[in-house]
Amino acid sequence: MGGHQSASSITDVWLTPPEIIAALGPFDLDPCSPNPRPWPTAKRHISLPDDGLTADWADEEFVWCNPPYGPHTFAWMHRLASHPAGGIGLIFARTETAGFFAEVWDKADAVLFLKGRLYFHLPDGSRAPANSGAPSVLIAYGAEAVRRLDRSGLDGRLVHLTAAGQAGLAA
Template structure:
């Protein structure tokens, strides 16, 4: 059932690579699992990102953290919050002060109490953002085949060393086009490496 997907919608590759090109390089996915992680290093629900020191991990990895955060209601595991946008944003601000860059793909929900007015940069995305189902999802019936999860989106950057503007606008198509260019470059490089190895 579609309700079973919960927080596991995936960021499309072309969109992710476009955001990565503008704000990365991404090396740590803050809220992921084995089916939707965009980086080799990632935190699962079991790891509970809200109990981790992201700044230390980023210092080890040498890059930028990415998040397509879970929007489910705040919930706890063993007394610690593991979800809830308010708690996620609070932890993000603590991590920001410790150093590193944290880039979020979020709903452009400016009326929500968790909206990150204190982000260092907000890039509003022109064009609705669509997400993909996890690879494990098999619809139980025809009613469970979605047309997609689409909403107005924004990219929030948390980085106390940010020196750019506070806000900007970017077209979704531009991000996706940039992402496809990077994917094509990666595929060409992989084929070249395979040819050399053969």
């Protein structure tokens, strides 16, 4: 739900392409889900006006997180990194942002740099007319998240960042 496209866009709600959810799911929780939504991204959704960043995430819930893009994206990745059951986040692959991307480099178990630029979807479910404007990356926190990235079949480059990421593939 964030600034995936230009400032002249007609919406600030950008839905995850359903093929990404299908390749990586199922998920127990989406803490930053739009409402209404044309398809579910998880069993449980937290939508505005509720604050998914500060809401309770049950310890056993495996999380999908396509956070609002902007200055608070870091806070969402920090929360996801500390969640006991782990999960997968989708953000721009802006690796040059040392302060922000350090949350990924220092805490993620693996990343999947997606080939090309995604086409997000509009609130009505239709595909956005333009691509996201920047490359995207899927961030895996926890061994289960690494397994899901590995088996997803999504086109891109999977990079393991920790021993836990390597062990996740062996399990």
